[in-house]
Amino acid sequence: MPRKLAAGNWKMNGLRADLVELKAIADHAEGAAVDVLICPPATLIAACADMTVTIGAQDCHTAESGAHTGDLSAEMLADAGAKAVITGHSERRADHGETDATVAEKSEAAYRANLTAVICIGETLAQREDGTTLSVIDAQLAGSVPDSASAANTVIAYEPVWAIGTGKVPTTEQIAEVHAHIRERLTDRFADGAEFSVLYGGSVKASNAAEIFAVDHVDGALVGGASLKAADFTPIVDALGAADR
Numbered sequence: 001m002p003r004k005l006a007a008g009n010w011k012m013n014g015l016r017a018d019l020v021e022l023k024a025i026a027d028h029a030e031g032a033a034v035d036v037l038i039c040p041p042a043t044l045i046a047a048c049a050d051m052t053v054t055i056g057a058q059d060c061h062t063a064e065s066g067a068h069t070g071d072l073s074a075e076m077l078a079d080a081g082a083k084a085v086i087t088g089h090s091e092r093r094a095d096h097g098e099t100d101a102t103v104a105e106k107s108e109a110a111y112r113a114n115l116t117a118v119i120c121i122g123e124t125l126a127q128r129e130d131g132t133t134l135s136v137i138d139a140q141l142a143g144s145v146p147d148s149a150s151a152a153n154t155v156i157a158y159e160p161v162w163a164i165g166t167g168k169v170p171t172t173e174q175i176a177e178v179h180a181h182i183r184e185r186l187t188d189r190f191a192d193g194a195e196f197s198v199l200y201g202g203s204v205k206a207s208n209a210a211e212i213f214a215v216d217h218v219d220g221a222l223v224g225g226a227s228l229k230a231a232d233f234t235p236i237v238d239a240l241g242a243a244d245r
């Protein structure tokens with residue numbers, strides 16, 4: 001059975017003053033029935049590395065070190081206290097031109113540094129509307145997930161681009177279709193494909209979490225906006241714990 005995971009991606013939000021929210025989430029995570037991961041901006045990783053919640057980063061470079069001004073290697077993030085790193089988030093694919101090949105390389109860099117890679121995939125609104133969602137998912141899975149991936153070092157996050165930060169959420173039927181498809185592709189390709197945690201991401205809130213977590217093959221969520229405040233995020237953690245699956 002895949003592990004249930006409630007993950008928060010703070011994106012480019014969070015100053016030291018906001019560590020109070022992270023501490024409250026960590027305190028809640030300590031007694032939670034599910035795994036909890038928070039990915040704050042890299043500037044805050046060291047400050048919260050000792051809290052009772054798993055800390056991750058939002059991106060890493062492919063190389064271990066070198067002349068790459070402004071970038072951070074997976075080894076540096078691990079050294080700061082990160083245990084995981086998000087790779088291939090659609091905002092990085094769009095803002096920084098990251099390709100599937102880059103995402104696969106970054107995921108391999110994560111494994112090299114003993115970090116879990118949270119690999120993001122998902123279709124745009126145009127792709128959803130022209131009926132190519134599943135072939136887009138296939139291409140992203142094939143291109144972004146390295147052959148060395150396993151359930152122990154990789155989490156897949158399905159995030160329809162059109163649902164991120166918009167308040168628009170796919171129907172449970174749409175989520176079910178894509179998650180079942182991802183599970184099938186993972187089991188086709190990896191011996192432990194049935195064990196990978198597959199998260200849903202895109203406008204998850206306390207008010208819709210239970211319905212989403214009841215969908216087959218949804219093993220948790222990657223939450224953006226609603227992970228910034230403990231009062232918004234902890235009910236999502238609890239909803240995942242209560243999900244009957």
Ligand SMILES: O=C[C@H](O)COP(=O)(O)O
Pocket residue numbers: 009089159163164165166201202203204222223224225226
């Ligand atoms: O990484 C998180 C996702 O992009 C979802 O963001 P959101 O919950 O603000 O829609």
